[in-house]
Every structure is written in structure tokens, then in C-alpha cells.
Amino acid sequence: MNLRSLILALIVALMMALVGCASKNHAPDQTPPVLVSEDTWRQVDWDIVTASLTAKGSAKDYARSSMANWRDLAYQRTEADFIPWFTGYWTQQWLTLKVAWYKVSTGKETDPAKRMANYLQEQYHNRVLDPVAKQIDPGAVMEQTTKLYIQLLGTQLQGIAPRYGVPLDQLDRRFKDIPAIELAPPPNRNASLYQIIHIDPVVKLPAYVALVNQIRNTPSGAGAGPSDASISSVAQRTSEKLEATLPTRGVAGAVAAAVGRVAGTMISLAVSGFGAIAHEKERSEMVEQLRVILSAALDDERRNLMDNPTAGVMAGVYHLSGHIEGSLIKTFTPSVELEPIPQDLPPPGEQPLQDNKSDEQAPSDDGKATE
Template sequence: MNRVKGPLATCPLVDWMPLSKLPNEPAMLNLRALIIALLVAVAGCASKERPPEPPPTPVVISQSTWRQIDSDIVAASKDATGEAKDYSRELMQRWRTLVYQRTEAEFIPWFSSYWTRQWLTMKVTWYQLNAEGAKYPAVDRLALYLQEQYQDRVLEPVAKEIRPDWIMAQTTQLYVRLLREQLQDIPPRYGVPLDQFDNRLQDIPAIELEPGASLYQLVTAEPIDSQPAYAALVTRLHNIPGAAGTWSAQAGITPVARMTSESLVTERTTRGVAGAVSAMVGRAAGLVISLGTAAFTAMLRENERPKMEAQLRSNLHAAFDEKWLDLVHNPKTGVMAGVYALSEQIEGSLASTVMQPARYEPPAQEQPLQEPPPQVVPPPDGQPMQRQQGNSDDEDSYQLW
């Protein structure tokens, strides 16, 4: 035999030479090189002759597993909603604290100061002159002016740091991020391929507002507000009357403005009477009367200032707290409006497919077993029937003897 037999002989990569023609050099280096070449040739032939692997068998997920997955998606949405709610309460509490602090430091001292009262007196006079003597229109115009001052001195400076519409946007994005994190843990839990799970999320509507978005499109958008349907939802929520960021202090300022306007009208009337009297009695006496009236008015204002500040503080805080509670709890116009809009849509879409807990049904009440009456077997002909007392006091048994 002068050629290598077996699979090496059929390999097209190597032109095998007869063993008799192999060199006789005893050098180990040449021998090792030959062995390596043979091994490479064998590996190449084996790789070419290996049959192709069959395609992987697709993983089939049962309907009960998909129902359980839907239940986990609903649970993830509820958990994300709870955490987003706690986050919004913390931010709203911070906003309220800043508004209280700035109201106390900026608006109340300004409103109750002497020069502000002088300026308000001039405005009330001007309002009345342009209202043909009507009293309440002047009060309403003064309330509007004070509302603008409250907006400029309190709400807008605080809004540069934090405001309700910003809180709503941050809370909604937090909900989406938390939901995204929890959804990533579901496929490994049930051994579901990622592509099948993504297709399932594609079938769940998250936003119906045009152009619409599925749950997959919502949780994969980065940044979140780049998703067109999400941006349309936020815009619609901001434009709802009474939504976050549209609060005004008119309800809290109007009672104080009315009281202030009435007192300013009284002061203006007193000044007019004092001016008329001083003109009648002469320059020297009139000067004394005018100075006395001004001193009395200033003293009266200073005495009324603590009461006025307390009344203003009470009215503003009451109106603010009422709106604050509405912004916290109202599902349509509050800071959680975006979260509720998304969670209700997602959870409602899965309401008919989630796995419901098994209902408890009490076992049917068993009827007590009733023993059949004793059967009397007639004796054969010619045999007497013998009566025997049984174990029970009210039952008789019969035996044949």
C-alpha cells in the first residue's frame, strides 16, 4: 500500500503523495510541519462536508402564559402609577412651600404698606370716576389689579423654579420610564422570545389620540416627548380649562380687595370733609385740621395692618389650598392627568385578557345519608321467622333460623 486510505484520500485540498516518496530526513521539524498540514486538511474537508443545521424550532407560547403576561403588564402599570403619584406629591408640596414663603415675604408686606395704600387710594378714586359712581365695579377692578400683582410678585418667580405644568410633565415621563424598566423583566420570567414579546406590546394601544401609539412605541421612544402621539397628549392636557399652571389668586384676593376698597373710599371721603372744613376756617386752622386728619389716618392704618395682613393671609391660603388639592387629586386636570390617561388606556386594553383569580365556590351542602328500611326476607316454606333485637333501640332485625 503506497497511498493513504480513508477520508484523507478523498480530500480535494491535499494532493497526497505515496508514503514511499516521503523524505527520509529524520528532522522532527519537517515531521511536525507535515502533521500540522494533515490536520488542517482534515479539518477543512470535514467543515465542507458537514451538513447544514436545521432552522431552530419556533417557541410556542400558550394562551395561559400570554394571559399571565398581560396580568404582569397591568401590575407593572399600577406599580408605576403609585410611584409616580408619590413623586408628584413631593413636588407639589415643594411648590406650595415656596408659594407660602414668597407670599409671606413679598406680597403681604407690599400690600399692607403705607405707600401701597396711598397708591391703591388713587386707583380706587380713578376707578370710581370712570365708573360713574358705581361701587362694585371699582372693587372688581381693584381685585384684578391685586391679582396681577400677586402673579408678578409670587407665582411667576416661583414658576422659574417649579410649577404645576412642569410637575405634570415630569411625573408622566417618570411613569413611562418605570413602566419600561418593569416590562424588560417580563420576557425572561416566562422564557418568551423578545421578538414575540415586542409584537405583543405592538398590539396594546397606549394612546388613542391621533396619530396614536402602541405600548411598544411609547416605551421605546427616546426621548419620550419625541413620540408624536405623546406630544399631542401633553398639548391637549395643557389646554384643558383649569389644568395645571392656570391657577389664579382671584378667589383669595377678592374679599380682601372689597374690604380694602371700602376702607379706602371711607378714607377718601374723610379727607374730602377735612379739606372742606380747613378751607372754611382759614389757612392756619386748616393746616392743623389736615395734619390731624393725616395723623389719625396713618395711626388708623397702622392699627388695622395686623388685622388686614391676617385676613389676606387667611384668604390667600384658603384659596391656594383648595386649588392645590384639586391639582393633586383631579384625574383630568391635575398633575397626574398624563399618568392616568396612559395607565387607564393600557390597563383598559388588557382588561378582557388578563388572568382573573379563581373564584371561590363553597362546596355543595351534602344531604345526610338515609339508611334504607330493613328488608324482611320471607322464610322458606315451613320455616318459622325468628325476631332478634338489633343494636339500635328503634330498629328490629330478622334472621332466619
Template sequence: MSLRLLFMVLLVVLGGCSTARRSEPVAPIVISEATWQRIDQDIENASSTSRETVRAYTRKAMERWREQVFQRTETDFIPWFTGYWTQQWLGVKVGWYKMSAKGETDTVVNRLAIYLQEQYHERVLDPVTKVTDPNVIMGDAVILYLQMLSAHLLEIQQQYSIPQDQFDQRLNLIPAITLAPPPARNASLYQIVHAEPVNRLPAYLALVEQVRSSNSGAGAGLSDAGISSVAKRASERLEAQIASRSVASAVAAAVGRVAGAVISVVSLGIGAMSNESDRPEAQAQMRKSLNAAFDKAWLGLMENETNGVMAGVNYISGQIAGGLAASVPVEPKSTEVFNPNTPGSGVE
């Protein structure tokens, strides 16, 4: 046998061995239960760390919002409310309320409170919302949380050298949003961190809508308690002023047209002077009432689990923690690439 023929035979033999090796099935990489448990704990820690970082962000954003609300309250609403002509107009409204309330004082106070709340929204909360909106802060907080958590998950997967398909399958078993039915209102941790962009994911949109509907809009209820106490005092004072004006009108009618006009002008001047002298005290009282109610409401927006600015983040992190606590480590059955769109692979 020539040397050339021997070389060709050798190549054929080596090629056959290589083909045989390629045809052998690749053994799956098996992750131990203990490793999955450590991964689960790391995922929960990553979620908690991301949540607390986002909480610091939302607090700063809400502090800016609070400063803007305080400023507009001081420069717009309080001067408007304590102004002479506003008080006159409110006196007319109280008189009208009394006529239609059939002697029910609470009805008068409640109607005045509703009117003042509307004015507070129009003059303070709505303009501030155009610049800084608690509802937008809530949505931004969720997105920031998911971005940070996604980065941590990548680090965890690389740290343990977990095959991508197995890690993705694990994430898909962890619930992040469960608002069923229907299934579209649910999402796994895998789905929510891989959604691009997340604000198009039906489950995310359902969560945001749930938070906003329970909140009834930015700053809802912020001034209610403070305005109600202000309205009560204002209504009592305005009722007394209405009685005084009624006496002045009766005197003017009795002394004649010209003299009556003079008395009316004098009464108007005395009322304006009295209002200006009482204005600093009235402003101080109103500022105290509104600030106390506002501080309480601001704290609620920061801490309330249902409708605060951290509500979305708290919900998702709570779902993840609960899912991890109930999860069972996954032992892969094959090396098939995980497909999250396969029926039954997501959270139903």
C-alpha cells in the first residue's frame, strides 16, 4: 500500500470517529437543588435591594412635588381664599346653600367643602401635576425597579454559570403579576423583565390601572380633611356676616334711597377693613389646617401599599417573594431551548 493511500484511509477513519462523537447526545447540565435555593435567595435579595433603591428615588421626587404644592398653596390658594371679594362671593354661596338646605347645617358645610376642594385642585394640584405627577412617578418607579432587577438577574445567572434556557425557565415559574382572570393580566418574572417596552405588556398596564383607579388621580383626598375644617369655620363666619348685611339692608330701606346707598357703601368699606385686619389670622389658620392634612396625605402617598407611589413596585416584589417561597427547584429533563411562548410555560 502506497503512502498516499495509507494517508487517505487514515483521514476516513478519523472522520468517522468525529462523526460518531457528534452524533452522541449531549448530557444535560444538572443544577442541584441546593444551588437553586441559593439562586432563589439571591433573586429575592436583588428584588429587595432594587425596591429600596427605587424607594429613595421616589421619596426625592415626591419631596419636589410637595415643595411645589406648598408653594402654590401659599402664593395662590390662600391669598385667593382670604381675599375680600372671595369672601363676599363665598358668603353668597353659603346663603344660597342655606336656602336649599332646609336648615341642615352639615349640608351647607359639605357643599362649601366640595367647592373649596374643586378650587384647590384647579389652583394648586392640577397645575403642579403638569410639572410633577405622582401617577407618573409611580410608573417610573416600576420601570426603574425592573431595570435594576434585570441587571441583578444577569449577574446571578453569570455568577452560577446557569445555562440560559434553564435560568429563563426558572424565572418563568416565578409570578410577578397575578390579576387573573383573564390570563393576559398575569405575567411571570421572565416576561416582565424581558418585555420591550414593559408599558406595552397587558399585565403591567392592568397593574398600573388598578393602582391609579384606587388612587382616583394625583393628590386625590390631599386637601379634604384640611378643607373641611376650613369650610366649617368659614361657613360659620360667613353666616354671621350674612346676618349683619341683612340688618344693614333693612336699615337702608327704612331711611330712604340716598341715605340707604350711603349706609351700604359704609358697610362695604367697614367689611373690607375688617377682612384685611382679620386676614393674617385667617391665613395662618388655613395654612395650619392645610399643611397638617397635606403632610398626612403625603405620607400616605409614600407608604400606602394600595395606591401610593411605591404601590406597583411593592406589589411586584411581594409577588416575587411569595412565588420564591412556594417554588420547587427545577431539574431539567432535556437540553431543549426554553420557549416562554410555549403553552403552559407562563403563569396562568
């Protein structure tokens, strides 16, 4: 009897254990997945757009401050180096010879002012922009601004899941469907919102590297310096002024004779066209004109570097935010454009209600309201 009771107890215990295991295996199936409503997703999308706008504003403030410092350093360097060099007596003599040589060596097909512009552009880079770039490089500002936008955006997006009770796996799928970089082909030049905020550091993302390289290699991109038009203006005035100082006769012969001689002979030839005394009298005016031209050129360049959507310091931010915001704003457009259904539509089979105007207010044939 005791043996039977023991066996029965063991059988009952074994069955209960099996039932318990079965219950544990089916436990996950008893928890239904969280269903996120369309209204909630619209709120999530709107919060993503808001986060992007906020991050973009902060990134722009950083870029604006950096480029203001860049402009100040470039102006100081222009005043301390380029203007004294350009307006110096011996520099003017050397430029006089260059203009004369351009005229006799290039013919009519090449404008001497254009060649002078290229020379002055090179000098401006060597004396001003390259030294300033060692402290503030517009290309580096562009990258730092883009990374700041990504960092701030990722931080703000972390609050969406707890705010609306959206499961992280569903929110991540949402992020993966939102484009952030689109430069394909090849496909790895594209990246989603999920990728740019989760890959750390972002430079490991091929699409990000491709975006930065594209911006840097764009003509007149970040760090290119004052536009050719500004330098060409200086070059044009320089060429005209220096051409006027050349002797009216025998210019071509004098320059041709100077070819192959030592530099001292060439300089002595130039001195005959432009004396030191005359130069000093005109130098102050030359300095002031050059200061105005280059100051305006630096202001224009700073604005261009800030506002250019494809080559400026905000180009990376504009590319990312443009795709993120653009893809989400489309989801709001239908709900904004749909007109409400008229409330006075009659049920099927009934006549529509007449206008609110009474018979007394109906216009008569002569256009006047009848009473």
C-alpha cells in the first residue's frame, strides 16, 4: 500500500512538472505584440522632424561661430601679409614685368589679367588661406558640424520610445526605413537614419565618407577661398595700372631683351617705368582700395561657405536633414491636404438640403433680393 502511494505520488509529480514545462514554453505566446497606432507613428515621425530641425539649428550656430572666427583670422592675415606684399615697391616692379611678359608671350588669345588673377590667387592662398587653415580649416568645420548634427539628433531620438511606449525593435525598423544619405550607386553609398546614429564612429560608414569626399571635392567647396571674381577684380585693376606704367615705346623689345638676363637687370628696367617716389605717393590709396576689395571678398566667401547647400560648411547637415525631413514630411502632406467631408450630405435616396438662404433672400431676375 505504501509502495502504491509512493508510485502514485511520483506519477502525479512528474505530470505536474511536465505541465509546468509546457506552460513555460507557451508563456511567450501568451504576450501579444504591441500594436502601435498610425496616429502614434505620425507623432513619432513629427518628433523625428522636430529633432532634426533642432539639431540643425544648433549645428548652424556652431558653424556660424567658427566661420566668423575664420573670417577674422583671414582678414588679420590679409592686413599683415598680403596687402603689404602686394603694395610693396619691389612687388609692383615684379608685377609690371609679369604683365609685360604676359602681353608679348600670350598673344591675343589669352587675357593678361586672367593670368595675373591665377598668380594672385596662388599668392593669396600661400600667404593667407593656407596659414589660416592650420588654425581653422573650413573643410574640417564642415565635418565637425556634420558630426555635431548626428550626435545631437541621436541624443534627442532616444526619448521617443519611452515617450510613446513604442518597442525599440519597432522604432529601429522605422529608423531603418528613413533615408539619410543617398549617393548610390554603389549601394553602400546610401545610409539610413538608423545607421548614422548607431555606427560609432560614423567615419566607419562608407556612405558618410563618400558624402564628405563629395563635398570637399566640389569646386568652390569649403576652403576654396575668395571667389575668382574677387581676385579677378584685383587682377584687372592691377594689370591696367601696371600696363599704364610701361614705356609707351619699345615695350616688347625691352622685355624680349630682358629675357635671359639676371634679375637685377630686369628690375632696373622696371624701375624706369615706375619710380619709387611716385609709388609711395600712390601706395596709401592702393592699400585702401585693396583693403576694401579683399574685405568684401572675405565677407562674400564667409556667406558662401555658410549658405552653399552643396559645398559649404553646412552641406553635410543639409544633405542629411534634407533626406530625413523630406521623407517624413511626405507622410504629413495627405492629412493636411484632405478636405473634411461635408456634414450636410443627405443619406442615399433623399434629396439634398437647400441652401441656408430663405426664399425671401433669394435674388430676383433683376439682381435684387426679394422680400
